[in-house]
Amino acid sequence: xxxxxxxxxxxxxxxxxxxxxxxxxxxxxxxxxxxxxxxxxxxxxxxxxxxxxxxxxxxxxxxxxxxxxxxxxxxxxxxxxxxxxxxxxxxxxxxxxxxxxxxxxxx
Amino acid sequence: xxxxxxxxxxxxxxxxxxxxxxxxxxxxxxxxxxxxxxxxxxxxxxxxxxxxxxxxxxxxxxxxxxxxxxxxxxxxxxxxxxxxxxxxxxxxxxxxxxxxxxxxxxxxxxxxxxxxxxxxxxxxx
Numbered sequence: 001x002x003x004x005x006x007x008x009x010x011x012x013x014x015x016x017x018x019x020x021x022x023x024x025x026x027x028x029x030x031x032x033x034x035x036x037x038x039x040x041x042x043x044x045x046x047x048x049x050x051x052x053x054x055x056x057x058x059x060x061x062x063x064x065x066x067x068x069x070x071x072x073x074x075x076x077x078x079x080x081x082x083x084x085x086x087x088x089x090x091x092x093x094x095x096x097x098x099x100x101x102x103x104x105x106x107x
Numbered sequence: 108x109x110x111x112x113x114x115x116x117x118x119x120x121x122x123x124x125x126x127x128x129x130x131x132x133x134x135x136x137x138x139x140x141x142x143x144x145x146x147x148x149x150x151x152x153x154x155x156x157x158x159x160x161x162x163x164x165x166x167x168x169x170x171x172x173x174x175x176x177x178x179x180x181x182x183x184x185x186x187x188x189x190x191x192x193x194x195x196x197x198x199x200x201x202x203x204x205x206x207x208x209x210x211x212x213x214x215x216x217x218x219x220x221x222x223x224x225x226x227x228x229x230x231x232x
Contacts, residue, residue: 034218043111043222044202050209050216087152091217095168098144098152 002026004088006099012107019075021102023088028068032092035064035073038101039084047086048073078104109133111203111223118229124191127226129203136184137161140206142219143177143188147199157206158186193230200225 003026013019023033031051038044046055048064051071061076075082083106088099114128129141143155156167158177165177171190179186186203204219 032216036219041224043224044204044219045222046218046220049218049220050211053209053216055220089152089219094166095154096217097154100151 001095002029002090002092002097004090004097004099006086006088006102008102009100010103010105012105013078014107015080016077017107019078019082019104021073021086021088021104023066023071023073023099025069025071025090025092029090029092031067032090033064033066033071034089034091035062036087036089037082037084038087044087075104080106109205109221111205111221113201113203113223113226116227116229118231119193121194121230121232123193123230124189125193125228126187126189127201127203127228129186129188129223131160131184131186131205134205136179137181141177141179141186142204142206143175143186143201144204145199145201146225147196150199152202155188155190155201160186190228193228195230198228198230200227202226 005024007022033051035048036044047062052064063074065072085101085103087101112130117125137160140159142157144152146152156177158165160179176189202225203223205221207220209216
């Protein structure tokens with residue numbers, strides 16, 4: 001199975017900071033990469049699909065980039081409501097697998 | 108609005124079975140595939156299987172093959188995930204999610220665009 005590795009596992013940021021989260025695939029997955037935000041007790045929320053396409057209704061401060069094996073989720077100016085855990089997930093082949101998650105906490 | 112509402116938390120004994128429901132609203136249930144994932148404490152999200160809500164075709168993760176059964180009731184707009192022979196390692200939050208796709212011919216990009224809030228299943232003697 002394809003392995004997805006995120007870094008860092010957690011980070012602390014001030015409101016207004018730029019935040020980058022990296023996801024690396026164990027082999028090339030082209031741009032078959034999605035990003036989700038998850039807050040405790042809530043349904044996960046799709047942010048980005050196909051590596052860089054912003055899901056409708058998601059604020060433009062979120063962006064995704066990358067192709068092949070290396071991908072980045074960027075929050076240009078983190079807001080209080082963005083403190084959550086973020087997951088990458090590939091859809092290149094079956095089974096789809098997820099990264100281990102990156103927890104973004106308020107500094 | 109489009110949403111998936113899951114059944115409530117369950118506590119089961121080892122060896123028992125659990126059946127989690129996922130009721131869809133706000134869209135045509137039979138035109139999408141439903142995905143089931145789980146997250147055990149301290150672990151990453153893990154695929155269990157999916158069902159094409161229109162045809163009823165299913166595919167299961169090898170890890171759960173033989174223990175998981177995913178079904179649907181189109182008249183109730185509801186998908187179900189049943190896990191049998193429960194053990195303590197099955198203690199987890201179980202999620203259903205709708206699979207959607209973006210077509211950029213000749214490519215298709217799949218993603219989970221609507222999720223349930225999760226059902227906590229605790230397996231304990």
